[in-house]
Amino acid sequence: MSDKNDQQRKPFIGFALDRETLETIVHAVKGLGWGPQNVLYGDVDLAVTNLKDVPTPQRVLVDLSTSEDPLADLEQLANVCDPGTQVTALGTHNDLNLYHRIKDLGVHEYLLKPVAPELLAATLNPQEKPGAVGESDWGSRIVAVVGAAGGAGTTTVATSIAWMLAHHEGRKTALLALDPWFGTAAFNLNLEAGTAMVEALQDPTRIDSLFIERAMAAESDSLFVLGSEPDLRQAAAIRPDGAAVLIQRLAPEFDRLVLDLPRCNAGLLQGGLGQASRVLIVSDLSMTGVRDTVRLAELAEAVSPNLELGVVLNRVGERGRDQITEKQFRRTVDRPILAVLPEDPKTMAGALSAGVAVPAHAPNCAMVKTLKKQWTQLTGSEARNRSPFWQRLRRSA
Ligand SMILES: Nc1ncnc2c1ncn2[C@@H]1O[C@H](COP(=O)(O)OP(=O)(O)O)[C@@H](O)[C@H]1O
Ligand SMILES: [Mg+2]
Known part of the structure; x- marks a missing residue:
């Protein structure tokens, strides 16, 4: 040959x-x-x-x-x-x-x-293909956030990070609520969700720049949200492979994409993880949280061995959720814990009722302070010269 x-x-x-x-x-x-x-x-x-x-x-x-x-x-x-x-x-x-x-x-x-x-x-x-385009820049372009337990704060963390990318770093950012049925990102920000996400996932061929322009709700001139709130009686089947098309179509139009990934559909989950350059698993200290953090990490590592992976522990101190200690969690999960965020119902409720992201509502709350402190590890914003710290945190192969 x-x-x-x-x-x-x-x-x-x-x-x-x-x-x-x-x-x-x-x-x-x-x-x-x-x-x-x-x-x-x-x-x-x-x-x-x-x-x-x-x-x-x-x-x-x-x-x-x-x-x-x-x-x-x-x-x-x-x-x-x-x-x-x-x-x-x-x-x-x-x-x-x-x-x-x-x-x-x-x-x-x-x-x-x-x-x-x-x-x-x-x-x-x-x-x-993400990998083919200017490696260093793609290294941090698509952040997937996925929850290991219901109500652990996935959407809250994804929205906060997207908001900070847009408003602190001035990056043109898209937040994609990939749960086509019950996505809450747009709703929480008081934006019209329409039916865009479900339409995109029902028929990925229709995703073109016109569709994107019409479908995205602008939170500001730097943060755009794609969600959906369809009539649940019109339950046409979605195509999980649509997630990949959607992400690939959107990527060139934005500096950063933040994916709020649902667990409701394994295909969507895999599709989203397959496109991401880094994944944040959000968990609380519940038994199911620890179990599913491990399962999601294994999935992410299998779908996309090169992506950067870390865990965000949230709602720590909420008595109903704290079933194991942070130490036990760390030991079992054996992946980098990038941020530990406390239970803070007052701030969360305030942001929700104001219809704004947490960092817009309470820029000095503990959650936002920790996100800022751990910013590079969480978002890879300085991925061009990744610190040895990050390398050390990675699992030994
Ligand atoms: N650190 C926190 N302290 C208190 N409540 C929180 C915290 N993080 C999230 N929440 C609240 O928990 C609920 C579920 O959060 P959400 O982000 O929608 O979770 P998920 O997307 O994982 O289901 C929301 O009402 C949110 O405001
Ligand atoms: Mg959610």
């Missing part, structure tokens, strides 16, 4: 096993400026036969939906691909374990069918 010449490599070849997928691929590759003639009907066997004796195109897409042993098939494919080939796989198995094993083989991405053309285009287009 060493005689295969890089110069002769085509940009793309794709194989699909049904008409809808084929059309989706054609649509996506046309949008990327590549010829539709390189999209064929066929399984991995056909891909192997096709690629055996020619220079491998730079990107190869295969459809694993009829494959009895996807891993073996992908290995077979790997044997005929030149080094550096970017392989994307489509499949119907929504199985995290399989996903990891496929990624471990070096596959660029595994996407569930039916796949949205926008997501496919974003996946195939190297320019849209």
Whole structure:
């Protein structure tokens, strides 16, 4: 295979096993400026036969939906691909374990069918991948905040951080309430939530700049919130892969994205984590909090091994929630605890009734002071020269 010449490599070849997928691929590759003639009907066997004796195109897409042993098939494919080939796989198995094993083989991405053309285009287009764009800057651009226990303060922390990014750092920031049904970020800030998030996740193909412009509610000229408060009687199915499309579409328009990630849907959770550059798990000192902090950390590390991960302990001192000590929590969780925030119902209720973010309402409260003190660790705002402190906090591999 060493005689295969890089110069002769085509940009793309794709194989699909049904008409809808084929059309989706054609649509996506046309949008990327590549010829539709390189999209064929066929399984991995056909891909192997096709690629055996020619220079491998730079990107190869295969459809694993009829494959009895996807891993073996992908290995077979790997044997005929030149080094550096970017392989994307489509499949119907929504199985995290399989996903990891496929990624471990070096596959660029595994996407569930039916796949949205926008997501496919974003996946195939190297320019849209966070990792490909100016590494150092992307290092801190997308912060995902996820809660390990209901009411632990995920939305409060996400909103506070987004507000501080916008108002203290002057960054154009988007706060995405990714729970399409019960997201509260917009509501808490007294903003019109509309139905944008649920629409985006029901049909990711409609996410374009016009949609974004109409859908985002402006808290100020630097903080924009995307939420939704749909009629619950219109419960059309959402597509969790829409989260990735949405994030990739929004990322170029903003300096920072803060994701308020729900636990209501594992697909959304994984989609959001997969796009994030850092994740903050918000927990209280409850038994379920400690359990789910560990589970969420394991998920985040599996979905995206390079992301920076830390824990925010919140509502410490609330008697109903304090079931274990901070020391026990730290020992069990074994991940960096970046901030410990006290229970402070008066301040929280004040901010909620004023319809503003906590740091706007009470800039000197304990929560805001701690967030400020731990700012770099929490947000990576100085990620360009990450301090040794942060490195030390990371789990030893
Ligand atoms: N440190 C805190 N002290 C007291 N109440 C808090 C604190 N953090 C959050 N809350 C309150 O707890 C409730 C749930 O918070 P929220 O941020 O919506 O949690 P989640 O998004 O995890 O469900 C809200 O009423 C919020 O004001
Ligand atoms: Mg919430």
